[in-house]
Amino acid sequence: MNEADKSTGSRSRAITGAISHEGTGDLRYRQRVRRLGARWEHAAIFLALLLPLSLVAQVARDFSEVHIGAYDADAWNGIVFESKAYGQRVPFAIRIGSKTGTFLDGNRIFDAVSLVGPHAPDGSYSLLGWRHRPRAATITLEWSRIDETTVVGRLKAPQDVQLVLEAYSPGAGDFAGTYSVRPQEAQINGEHFVDGVFGKAAHFVVAVDRPVVGAGLFSEVNQLQKMMDAGQLANPSKENKADVVGVQLAVDSHQSHGAAGLQFAASARRGAHFVAKIGWNPAEMSQYVHRLLASGQIDSILDRKAESYAGRRPHITGLFAGAPEAIGNSLFWNSLYVPALGLEFPSISRNWAHGFGGWVVGEWDCFFGSLLTNVEDS
Numbered sequence: 001m002n003e004a005d006k007s008t009g010s011r012s013r014a015i016t017g018a019i020s021h022e023g024t025g026d027l028r029y030r031q032r033v034r035r036l037g038a039r040w041e042h043a044a045i046f047l048a049l050l051l052p053l054s055l056v057a058q059v060a061r062d063f064s065e066v067h068i069g070a071y072d073a074d075a076w077n078g079i080v081f082e083s084k085a086y087g088q089r090v091p092f093a094i095r096i097g098s099k100t101g102t103f104l105d106g107n108r109i110f111d112a113v114s115l116v117g118p119h120a121p122d123g124s125y126s127l128l129g130w131r132h133r134p135r136a137a138t139i140t141l142e143w144s145r146i147d148e149t150t151v152v153g154r155l156k157a158p159q160d161v162q163l164v165l166e167a168y169s170p171g172a173g174d175f176a177g178t179y180s181v182r183p184q185e186a187q188i189n190g191e192h193f194v195d196g197v198f199g200k201a202a203h204f205v206v207a208v209d210r211p212v213v214g215a216g217l218f219s220e221v222n223q224l225q226k227m228m229d230a231g232q233l234a235n236p237s238k239e240n241k242a243d244v245v246g247v248q249l250a251v252d253s254h255q256s257h258g259a260a261g262l263q264f265a266a267s268a269r270r271g272a273h274f275v276a277k278i279g280w281n282p283a284e285m286s287q288y289v290h291r292l293l294a295s296g297q298i299d300s301i302l303d304r305k306a307e308s309y310a311g312r313r314p315h316i317t318g319l320f321a322g323a324p325e326a327i328g329n330s331l332f333w334n335s336l337y338v339p340a341l342g343l344e345f346p347s348i349s350r351n352w353a354h355g356f357g358g359w360v361v362g363e364w365d366c367f368f369g370s371l372l373t374n375v376e377d378s
Helices: 005-006 039-048 053-061 106-112 223-231 282-294 298-312 321-332 350-355 364-373
Strands: 019-021 026-028 064-070 078-085 090-102 101-103 115-119 125-131 137-143 150-156 163-166 180-184 187-193 200-210 215-216 259-265 272-279 335-338 343-346
Touching: 005 282, 039 350, 053 078, 053 259, 053 321, 064 335, 078 150, 078 200, 090 187, 090 200, 090 272, 106 115, 106 125, 106 223, 115 272, 115 282, 150 187, 150 298, 150 335, 163 200, 163 223, 163 321, 187 259, 187 282, 200 282, 215 223, 223 259, 259 343, 272 282, 272 298, 321 335
Parallel strands: none
Antiparallel strands: 019 026, 064 078, 078 090, 090 101, 090 163, 115 125, 125 137, 137 150, 150 272, 163 259, 180 187, 187 200, 200 272, 215 259, 335 343
């Protein structure tokens, strides 16, 4: 598969006004304030006085916008939670690494991708696969955004392939909070304090349903990659320091860092599942994440989302049957998000975006890409 097959195309869409996420029950919209009639004035004031202060405080703390997608140009097999609160950018990100002899993650995945599956524009269902050569087996990542702030996912890989769930700060040089690990709970926590708002922090929780065999904290995600190149993450049952001084810290450290990793293997039959969520109460988020993992419902959720997305996509029959889906998959997997512009669009290619700071706009490529994507995502 050449680069054009995997990543040619472009789509422009300003993230303003109404944004509907089909299949997730999510609808964000601009509220239109209408003047109340005189006869409702007293009733409205009375009802307003009944609102608890806690509810008002909660509304003020909500994210003003949340965008979730594979927005890191260097991580096809990753998910970025790009949100805004109190007028500030609050990003978190995860990606998957695989190890069998060598280690693949980040931009190394680009040439290994072998399955460019569906990628719903609303995030309701996505499927991507890669081969870790010389192995012929395909490692797959499926994920779905099930509500405004939550993603569920499924990983399938040979049982002797080690997988690494990496949490990190998206964007070179951008501060995006800190991470800590809780290996006994197979969980990573993220935290991002809000400037100018004392004591307020947005939180991120991601957990897997497989036993963790290694865990680590790093100043940045590239150091995690170096550690996996050299060996593996530290056994969480041992309170040892890393062999590489200054790269990996003890997993029981009370400090937090710019990247974290959990190493595990997928089950031969069921694979591995994860849940990731952003919010404001880490204790409640952790309970929710583990409750969803324990429910055994993630497989059925993903299967249902895949069927729903396939059913509403454009189809044709005859000689070119399957062409709209293949073109759409390529274009939508190429979608990136530019926080400074509030813009989501397919860059010319992920490979080009890697060399141009995370995104790049071409002329006719973007024009025709926009026309093609509007067939499915208007």
